[in-house]
Amino acid sequence: MRSGAIALPELRVGLWPMSCRTKPPPSSPAPDHNVNTPRDLNSNEVKFQLSFKSEVISRDFGGEFLGLSSARLWFAYTQQSHWQVYTPSISRPFRETNYEPEAILTLGTSNKGDGWKLLNIGLVHQSNGSSLPESRGWNRIYAQGGWEWYRVSVLARAWQRIPEKSERDDNPDIKDYMGRGDALVRWDLGGDYAVSLLARHTLRSHTSRGFLQLDFTTSPLFGPARGYIQMTSGYGESLIDYNFRQRTLGLGFVYREW
Numbered sequence: 001m002r003s004g005a006i007a008l009p010e011l012r013v014g015l016w017p018m019s020c021r022t023k024p025p026p027s028s029p030a031p032d033h034n035v036n037t038p039r040d041l042n043s044n045e046v047k048f049q050l051s052f053k054s055e056v057i058s059r060d061f062g063g064e065f066l067g068l069s070s071a072r073l074w075f076a077y078t079q080q081s082h083w084q085v086y087t088p089s090i091s092r093p094f095r096e097t098n099y100e101p102e103a104i105l106t107l108g109t110s111n112k113g114d115g116w117k118l119l120n121i122g123l124v125h126q127s128n129g130s131s132l133p134e135s136r137g138w139n140r141i142y143a144q145g146g147w148e149w150y151r152v153s154v155l156a157r158a159w160q161r162i163p164e165k166s167e168r169d170d171n172p173d174i175k176d177y178m179g180r181g182d183a184l185v186r187w188d189l190g191g192d193y194a195v196s197l198l199a200r201h202t203l204r205s206h207t208s209r210g211f212l213q214l215d216f217t218t219s220p221l222f223g224p225a226r227g228y229i230q231m232t233s234g235y236g237e238s239l240i241d242y243n244f245r246q247r248t249l250g251l252g253f254v255y256r257e258w
Contacts, residue, residue: 012228013252021218026134026172026240033133037128041095042087047250051078053104068119069110077101082238096240120144128239135170137241138162138178151188157181158203176207177235177243178250192219192226200236209245210234226254236251 007251025035053076060070066249078100085092122144127137142159158181166172182200189195194217201210211234218227233247 013046027243028133028136029173030170033135033170035133036189040087041092042084044086045095045224046083047252048081048083048213049078050080052076064110067109067116068107070106070108071158072106074104074106075101076104080238087135096128096238098126098239100124114149115147117144117148118146120146124159124216126239134240136242137170138174139164151190153186153188154183156183171239171242174242176202176204177209179203179210179236193217200234211236221253224255226256228252228254 027034027084047058053074055074057073058070059072061068079097080100080203081097083092084090084095087093090208102122105121107119108122109118111117111212120143122142122176123140124142124228125137125139128135130136139162140159141162142157144155144157147154160180161175178201180203181196184196184198187197196215196217198213198215199210200212202208211232213230213232221227231247231249235245236242237248
């Protein structure tokens, strides 16, 4: 067994006209979770996302058990912030920051060719760390499969929300907006260019809502920095906007090799 491997961190900086919610104010069906005072926000803002993953324990099986040959336990963390940098009249505040720590058990296969590569079992917490009335958050367990075919990779995931007591639930209807599963498809175009599509859905016909995010990443422009274009549409671009439908378009940089 071995431990301590750290995946390279990733920083995304969006320097773009990133449309955000300006009105109506954020709301939730939970008591005391409605913002009643309008906020003087700019619809353009800067978005930061920092992610890293650290391996805690790794073990290879002597043979192959149920098609699986290895197990790895990871700790991962993602932080996404929305900065109102274009709003000097209100001192350029951070409108929203989402914190997402998670534990992931990765069961790998011995498949060297195309097809099924891994099974992830995860426990994830996501919250914005805000006080009432803007507090939002939830906890989930999930199962995720991973596949590869030549230059195309797919990660598909389904989750179950961990129930909370009603008096502690900031957003009791979040599953009807942020969904019950997602899928990420990535296509390596060659020459360090790539396209990825993230699709999330409620998986219910009577509350059919979803979210799409399309990213195009270029080869390195300067040092480790790569350019990227991002388009999103749907619910839950951030936790405070989990029940607000919006569309965004912007460009920025991705730093992967520190």
